[in-house]
Amino acid sequence: MTNVLEIRNLALGYPGLTLFKHLSVDIHAGTTLAVIGANGSGKSTFVKMLLGLMDPLAGRLTWPSGRPDEIGYLAQLTEFDRRFPIRVRDLAAMGAWRGFGLWSGLGRAGRDRVAAALDEAGILDLADRSLHTLSGGQLQRTLFARVILQDAPLILLDEPFAAVDQSTEAHLLSIIKRWREEGRAVVLVVHDLSSVLDHCSHALLLGGGTATHGPVDEVLTPDRLVSQGYLSESQAAWMFRGQANAQENRAHV
């Protein structure tokens, strides 16, 4: 399996505050890595470090095939100014703006690419709408269309399912699945464990000053989720009750 990025002995935080240290992770092409942790555990900071927007306190990042020119990125919806006077198709087209430079127009091929991305995100009929008329889910679909147009080998999604409804979440998950099948590496910050368990191959659990990484079923155990402060014991017992029942049934048999 090709590594897109190799992280060794990473420590992340701010001067006087170390969020976690000694993290070594390989991010593979064609996998989906879920980043999970309580508020303030360093999830968004980790994503911003991958983007190059901040430096780690310690550690080394190695890009075996070179750092990609384009890294797909979706910020938290709360960080976006919805009053900006721009239409849906133009916001999505920003994903391809490096391709057509400072001066030239999109051209027919470019317009077709934008239309295809909007269609895949399920919002082609909203292409000429202004941003301030969109719902949270429609805006998130527009930003997904922008990531599609970035056509990047590594895609970082910061809380992509916050404030979107179930059908939008299912649609966006299908796009993520396609990215994985195309061999792209996807890193997503999420809070909903059920979407992680069903759709992610690997997990990175942050909290309690440590970072644990590995396949989802090895990392997201009730004990780890409790010890790293993500769930209380009662929450973990309720969430993993199905698993406990199955073990109990097996013991009876």
Place this chain on the structure above:
Amino acid sequence: MFDLFAEMWSFVFMRRAFVATTVLSASVAPIGAFLVLRRLSLAGEAMAHAITPGIVIGFVTAGLSVISLLVGGLVAGVGVAILTALLARKTILRSDASLASLYLIALAAGIFILSAAGSAVPLKSFLFGSILGINDASMMLVGGVASVTLVAFAALLRPLIVSTCDPIFFEAQTKRPWLVDQGFMLLLVLNLLAAFKTLGTLMAVGLMILPATAARYWASTITGQLILGFAFALASCWIGLTLSYLFPETPSGPAIVLVAGSFFLISALFGPLGFGGRFRKSAASKNLSTDQTYTQERTQ
């Protein structure tokens, strides 16, 4: 009406004023649009005051020449911008409080030096502008700044739109995102200096902000915002200059800015994105899609 224009046009200083403000409108319209969209409206106002000591020191030491105006204003403007960034980055103060502190010091220092030097230029024309003060050199300054601004905008427009709409996305996309920010601040200072003679230091930013905020109530695209902002700025200048001509005791700066203010108020009342649009918005909210309704429920 025609007689009035023929009479105004017969004076050289009025012809200069009309030409200078027409060119100025084309130059400040894009600056104003992005000041508003980047939520820097008040920072623009503060910067207009911050360049005062530079202009005053230039005036006191080298007279009221275009070169002294340009050098003094640029040094003060860039100096305040750098100091603001330093204070915001290295101390507890945020950039708005840093800039507010520095511009107040700068404005007070400028007025103090001007008064102490016993200036031959009346304070009123310094603060509020004078259409009588537009000479050949001032026209060259306005023309030069407008040319630089429009060429720079042609090159910077796409990065400016991306960095304004989604700054984090832009930072992730480019190696030197600060180039766009600093380039924009430099254009702002240059345009404030170009507008100084006609509008004065206190009113210069008015021609940038008010046409842009008025346009914001009508335009739902950047192109619309830029074109409408220019139209409002141009109309404000022409009507404002006429008012200043009809009432000779009134400085041109406040006359132009008051007209721009009228456009703003009318737009706020009747523009589709102002109060006028609220009714349509509430009507539209009755037809909320299930997507929106469900999102609202989840976020409550």
